[in-house]
Amino acid sequence: MESTLAQRLLAGDRRALARAISLVEDDHPDGWALVREIYPHTGKAAVFGFTGPPGVGKSTLIGALTKARREAGRTVGVLSIDPSSPFTQGALLGDRIRLSAHFLDPGVFIRSMANRGALGGLSEAALQAALLLDASGREDVFVETVGVGQAEIDIIDHADTIVLVLMPGSGDSIQALKAGVMEIPDVIVINKADHPLTDTMVREIRGVLALANLDRSEEEVRSRWRVPIVKTEATHNRGIDELVERLDEHRAHILAAGQLAERRRRNLHNEVLAIATARMRRRLEGELAEDARFQELLLEVVERRLDPASAATELLERAAAPASGE
Amino acid sequence: MESTLAQRLLAGDRRALARAISLVEDDHPDGWALVREIYPHTGKAAVFGFTGPPGVGKSTLIGALTKARREAGRTVGVLSIDPSSPFTQGALLGDRIRLSAHFLDPGVFIRSMANRGALGGLSEAALQAALLLDASGREDVFVETVGVGQAEIDIIDHADTIVLVLMPGSGDSIQALKAGVMEIPDVIVINKADHPLTDTMVREIRGVLALANLDRSEEEVRSRWRVPIVKTEATHNRGIDELVERLDEHRAHILAAGQLAERRRRNLHNEVLAIATARMRRRLEGELAEDARFQELLLEVVERRLDPASAATELLERAAAPASGE
Numbered sequence: 001m002e003s004t005l006a007q008r009l010l011a012g013d014r015r016a017l018a019r020a021i022s023l024v025e026d027d028h029p030d031g032w033a034l035v036r037e038i039y040p041h042t043g044k045a046a047v048f049g050f051t052g053p054p055g056v057g058k059s060t061l062i063g064a065l066t067k068a069r070r071e072a073g074r075t076v077g078v079l080s081i082d083p084s085s086p087f088t089q090g091a092l093l094g095d096r097i098r099l100s101a102h103f104l105d106p107g108v109f110i111r112s113m114a115n116r117g118a119l120g121g122l123s124e125a126a127l128q129a130a131l132l133l134d135a136s137g138r139e140d141v142f143v144e145t146v147g148v149g150q151a152e153i154d155i156i157d158h159a160d161t162i163v164l165v166l167m168p169g170s171g172d173s174i175q176a177l178k179a180g181v182m183e184i185p186d187v188i189v190i191n192k193a194d195h196p197l198t199d200t201m202v203r204e205i206r207g208v209l210a211l212a213n214l215d216r217s218e219e220e221v222r223s224r225w226r227v228p229i230v231k232t233e234a235t236h237n238r239g240i241d242e243l244v245e246r247l248d249e250h251r252a253h254i255l256a257a258g259q260l261a262e263r264r265r266r267n268l269h270n271e272v273l274a275i276a277t278a279r280m281r282r283r284l285e286g287e288l289a290e291d292a293r294f295q296e297l298l299l300e301v302v303e304r305r306l307d308p309a310s311a312a313t314e315l316l317e318r319a320a321a322p323a324s325g326e
Numbered sequence: 327m328e329s330t331l332a333q334r335l336l337a338g339d340r341r342a343l344a345r346a347i348s349l350v351e352d353d354h355p356d357g358w359a360l361v362r363e364i365y366p367h368t369g370k371a372a373v374f375g376f377t378g379p380p381g382v383g384k385s386t387l388i389g390a391l392t393k394a395r396r397e398a399g400r401t402v403g404v405l406s407i408d409p410s411s412p413f414t415q416g417a418l419l420g421d422r423i424r425l426s427a428h429f430l431d432p433g434v435f436i437r438s439m440a441n442r443g444a445l446g447g448l449s450e451a452a453l454q455a456a457l458l459l460d461a462s463g464r465e466d467v468f469v470e471t472v473g474v475g476q477a478e479i480d481i482i483d484h485a486d487t488i489v490l491v492l493m494p495g496s497g498d499s500i501q502a503l504k505a506g507v508m509e510i511p512d513v514i515v516i517n518k519a520d521h522p523l524t525d526t527m528v529r530e531i532r533g534v535l536a537l538a539n540l541d542r543s544e545e546e547v548r549s550r551w552r553v554p555i556v557k558t559e560a561t562h563n564r565g566i567d568e569l570v571e572r573l574d575e576h577r578a579h580i581l582a583a584g585q586l587a588e589r590r591r592r593n594l595h596n597e598v599l600a601i602a603t604a605r606m607r608r609r610l611e612g613e614l615a616e617d618a619r620f621q622e623l624l625l626e627v628v629e630r631r632l633d634p635a636s637a638a639t640e641l642l643e644r645a646a647a648p649a650s651g652e
Contacts, residue, residue, distance in 0.1 A: 032635050039633035053498035054505035082507075128635070146507050171495035172379035179380035181408075181472050268627045268634060275638035276610060281603045288599075301594045307365035308594060309358050309454070312601035 005030075006037045012075075012137045014109055020136075021111055024128040035128050038135035043264070045077070045134040046251055047141045049159025054146055056167040057191040058082065060234040062142045066102055067237075068244050069140050077138030078102075080112040081126050081155055082146040109138060124278050126155045127271055158267045160260060161250045163187045166205075168195035177208045184212055184227060186250050189243060193231035202229050225253050284319055293318065331356075332363045338401075338463045340435060346462075347437055350454040361454050364461035369590070371403070371460040372577055373467045375485025380472055382493040383517040384408065386560040388468045392428055393563075394570050395466050403464030404428075406438040407452050407481055408472040435464060450604050452481045453597055484593045486586055487576045489513045492531075494521035503534045510538055510553060512576050515569060519557035528555050551579050610645055619644065 008016035023031030050058050059080070066076045102108040111133075113126055126143075133141050145156050156162060164185035166173050176182035188205060190198055206229065213221050228246045232239030254260040288294040297314060300306035334342035349357030376384050385406070392402045428434040437459075439452055452469075459467050471482050482488060490511035492499050502508035514531060516524055532555065539547050554572045558565030580586040614620040623640060626632035 036633045036636050040630045043630055053501050054507055055501035131633070146502075146505070167497075169495070169497035171493075172498035175379050175381035176472075179472070181380055265624075265628050269624055271634045272624065272627060272637045272641065273607075273611070273614075275635050276641050277603070277607045279638065279642060280606045280610070281599075284602060284606070285599070298591075298595055298598065301598060302591050304366050304369055307362045307457070308597045309601050310362050311598045312605065315598065315602050316605060 006034055009034070009038060009132065009136050010041055014106065017109060017132060017136045018111070020132045021113075021129045024132065025113060025125050027125070031128065035131055039131065042131045042134040045138055045141045046161075047130060047134070047143065047159045048247060049143045049145065049156040049162045050165055051145050051156045051162065051185070052165035052189075053170060053173060054082070056165050056170065057234050058144050058165045061165060061189065061191055061232060061240075061243075062144055063102060064232075064234045064237050064240045065142065065243065065247075066108055068240050070105065070107055072244075074139040075107045075137060076109070077133035077136070077141045078108070078110040078144070079126065079129055079133060079141065080110070080144040081122065082112075082144050109133065109136070123155050124275055127158060127274075130155070130158065158271065160254065160263065161186045161247060163189060163247070165189045165191055166201070167192040168197040168201050170201070174201070174204050174208065177205070178211075184209065186225065186227065187243075187246050188227060188229045189232055189239075190229065191232050191234055193239065194233050198231060202231070205229055223257075225250065284315070287319055288315065291318070332360055335360070335364060335458065335462050336367055340432065343435060343458060343462045344437070346458045347439075347455045350458065351439060351451050353451070357454065361457055365457065368457045368460040371464050371467045372487070373456060373460070373469065373485045374573060375469045375471065375482040375488045376491055377471050377482045377488065377511070378491035378515075379496060379499060380408070382491050382496065383560050384470050384491045387491060387515065387517055387558060387566075387569075388470055389428060390558075390560045390563050390566045391468065391569065391573075392434055394566050396431065396433055398570075400465040401433045401463060402428075402435070403459035403462070403467045404434070404436040404470070405452065405455055405459060405467065406436070406470040407448065408438075408470050435459065435462070449481050450601055453484060453600075456481070456484065484597065486580065486589065487512050487573060489515060489573070491515045491517055492527070493518040494523040494527050496527070500527070500530050500534065503531070504537075510535065512551065512553065513569075513572050514553060514555045515558055515565075516555065517558050517560055519565065520559050524557060528557070531555055549583075551576065610641070613645055614641065617644070 005016055005020060009020050020031065020034055023034060025031075050062060052058055059082075062078055066078065069076050102110060111129065113122060113129065130141060130143060143155060143159055162185040164173070164187070166188065167190060173182065177184065190201055190205075192198075209227055216224070228249075230239055230243045230246055232243055234240070251260075254263065294315065297306065297311045301308055301311050331342055331346060335346050346357065346360055349360060351357075376388060378384055385408075388404055392404065395402050428436060437455065439448060439455065456467060456469060469481060469485055488511040490499070490513070492514065493516060499508065503510065516527055516531075518524075535553055542550070554575075556565055556569045556572055558569055560566070577586075580589065620641065623632065623637045627634055627637050
């Protein structure tokens, strides 16, 4: 059975892809077996991560980019992990028609993944889903996530190219960039650029980027990727061609500089550790749910008789010990 | 030795407190032993968490609140975990004089903790530091953290009262509140309220809060805490009295409704789990650093011969197995 699903997936069958993503989303053993099987066929897709606060128009932008990529003859996969995204809500909000046009195109596969409580679990499933899209022959994979700053293990870090989408009024994000609490992305998009304050914002961002370069040597600055700022109006398809060019340039840059392989090596390292950690935590929580002593320990902590760290130590000792017949 | 340090800490000795926080920050065993010893004396302080994007003036606001609390005869502890904060930078930036006045007052203890890479590790140390401040007799503890949205296990969740600080121009945060990707805090402050767009912003936030109430029954809305929006100009000490009142009201509300005990129970539960998880991860990373097979596994993953999840499975099996003499 798995073998058949894998073969269909590798042949680009959409229904097989949809089924496969559901399996990893449900944490089904068949899903993991499938990823194991198709993994040697991954690594071909160009993965673009789109992050930015809610309401800036990431989905509309991805919709416009999808159109452009389809016109260039490329197949597209979209993975949305933004709970506030129109994709996530079945394209019922916002520009329903634009997005649903893509839902009918066999060259486009759109999938949203709900935020199922634990970020670790979702992030893990999303990484597997991205591998499935890649193996199914999607040439471009667009991952959409809501990022208002500092999510720790974020799917977005696993993209080849990271695009930060802002709009005039995104003052908090600019401050976060300025303060260094948000990392500088590969490409910055100012969407809704028909707003009168757009150019002020572009200048502010230029200032932040220039400041970041002050710490670098002249040679480093010269050889380094220069983060472009692209103004778009996604709802009117304006600026999309320029954005496509910048994305292509970034891809060419990381390929030429050998950075793509290095990025992917680091990302895969982190992915292995993240999966291992998430599983350890899940295992611990599973064991605790049925553990009467855990409830006692918690009560002692709440009554200030035992401190949290000592309770954690005892928990870890219990979890490490083989189940005894007590 | 520990016993003496604990006694001095419990007696309110500032140097003992500073030394104790350094011990937990350095992950020193004496630090953990100390927290174990003083833990029965904690739970008395009122803990207020301040979150919000960089640049909105959280530190100045906490400075003004500290002044107000000192005038009311209360002792204050400030814990800053915001890498962009003037506290963190030794009050060298911004309103240097205002903050350094507090540095000289024996009734005020200010400590910043650097963001040492792993958020888990810092968060763990910060929680212990808050316990130390509490045990040392600080009546009010103000915790400052940068939050632009969705940090997962955040020290701020462990406060009794959560204050979100914004300013006119904090469009991203408003969008995040609106989209439900940022949780609604207990108190909202609009600092720098001399800006002409302040009232527009207050109206927007009122709209978001009203929308959140739509999902609730009439009875629930009536018995529920009504999130106040307080306009301040912290640099001119304006609005601080009102903010103090609202903070006191929130404290009275959660005490009367039995919510404080419930919040603390839940927070301590999460704290125990977070410490246990962070330790598991650290232990795993420590084991891997010296493990030749881990490097081989990673290479297999990078070369697409072994998928990340299978590599994680093998790692966990190796970590669980007792060290063999292979």
